[in-house]
Amino acid sequence: MKPAPPPQPPTEPVATEQVLEQHRDALKQRFPLPPPAALQRRRGGRIAKTVLPVLLVAISAVCIADPAWQVRDYQTAVGERRQITLPDGSHVLLDAGTRLQVRRHLRSRQVLLAQGQARFDVQHSAWRPFQVEAGPVHVRNYGTVFDVDRQGDLSEVTLWRGEVGVRVEGGGAEQRLKPGQRVLAQAGSLSPPEPVSPDRADWTRGRLQFDRLPLSEVLRILQRYHDRPIVLDDPALGPLQVSGVFDADRAETAVALLPEILPVQVLTAADGSLHLRARR
Incomplete structure (x- = not known):
């Protein structure tokens, strides 16, 4: 008769949870956890390290774009x-x-x-x-x-x-x-x-002073003060030079005075527009 085989160790391993439970207190003493406040600070620090560079980039982009x-x-x-x-x-x-x-x-x-x-x-x-x-x-x-x-x-x-x-x-x-x-x-x-003459500053008070200014330029300025078109029918008259002092608030009167100093005539059309032509 053969002798009985020696007893075998158990085949099922001990559960991990059981091992941790047996040594939990010893592990806590050896590896203590930081207090909750410290954990919160660490989490906040990680967030700050992530968010801060993004904020800096955004602020820099705004400053460069200058919207x-x-x-x-x-x-x-x-x-x-x-x-x-x-x-x-x-x-x-x-x-x-x-x-x-x-x-x-x-x-x-x-x-x-x-x-x-x-x-x-x-x-x-x-x-x-x-x-x-x-x-x-x-x-x-x-x-x-x-x-x-x-x-x-x-x-x-x-x-x-x-x-x-x-x-x-x-x-x-x-x-x-x-x-x-x-x-x-x-x-x-x-x-x-x-x-430039200091008198040029008088436009701020409605006083227009022209010193050898081309007629085309004078009419452009006077047009700002007249609600009907001022038309230079003959572009060849544009270079004629104008000198004098005019009241910007009476632009139509200023245009009417131009034939006294230039070889031009002023005609009023049916729509009220003023037309300058060479004097005949």
């Missing part, structure tokens, strides 16, 4: 002049027939002059420059009083106090002006600064 966060439109009717005060304390006087848009940005102040003329008396700010865009002409203010007169893509910039820089699209470096100077600017062309 406008407030936009206001202003305009004047024929014969109307209007004074506006901007939130930064700057003042803008709009001539008749002028349209512009003021945009407040995070890092800059921008004005888009669509048509007409305006005087800017700017409150200086070292970190938020003031700029005027007149089509392809860009005027940067350095704490000044200046005029911008837009005539389509051509603009006349006149400086009365302080300093401005003028540049044009497709042109060279920025041109700095001194008080009492003006430039004519358009895409790819910027005239040298030239002196």
Whole structure:
């Protein structure tokens, strides 16, 4: 008879939960858990490490893009002049027939002059420059009083106090002006600064003084103050020079006076429009 085989160890392993339960107290003493407050701080730190870089990138993108966060439109009717005060304390006087848009940005102040003329008396700010865009002409203010007169893509910039820089699209470096100077600017062309008479400032009070100004330019200015068209029927008359002082609030009277100083005649059409032709 064969002897009985020796007893075999049990084939089912002891459950892991049972082992942990048997040694739970010893494990807690050897590897204590941090208090709940510390765990919360760690979780908060991980979140901060994840969110902070995203916030920094977003803030940097906003600063670089410099989006406008407030936009206001202003305009004047024929014969109307209007004074506006901007939130930064700057003042803008709009001539008749002028349209512009003021945009407040995070890092800059921008004005888009669509048509007409305006005087800017700017409150200086070292970190938020003031700029005027007149089509392809860009005027940067350095704490000044200046005029911008837009005539389509051509603009006349006149400086009365302080300093401005003028540049044009497709042109060279920025041109700095001194008080009492003006430039004519358009895409790819910027005239040298030239002196201007202080009397030119009188448009702000409705007094227009012309010193050998071409007739075509005089009529363009007078048109701002007349609600009916002023038409130069013969373009060859455009270069004729006009000198004199006129009342902007009486544009029709000013046109009627032109035959006294130029070889022209003024005719009134049935619709009320004024037509200038060569005198016969």
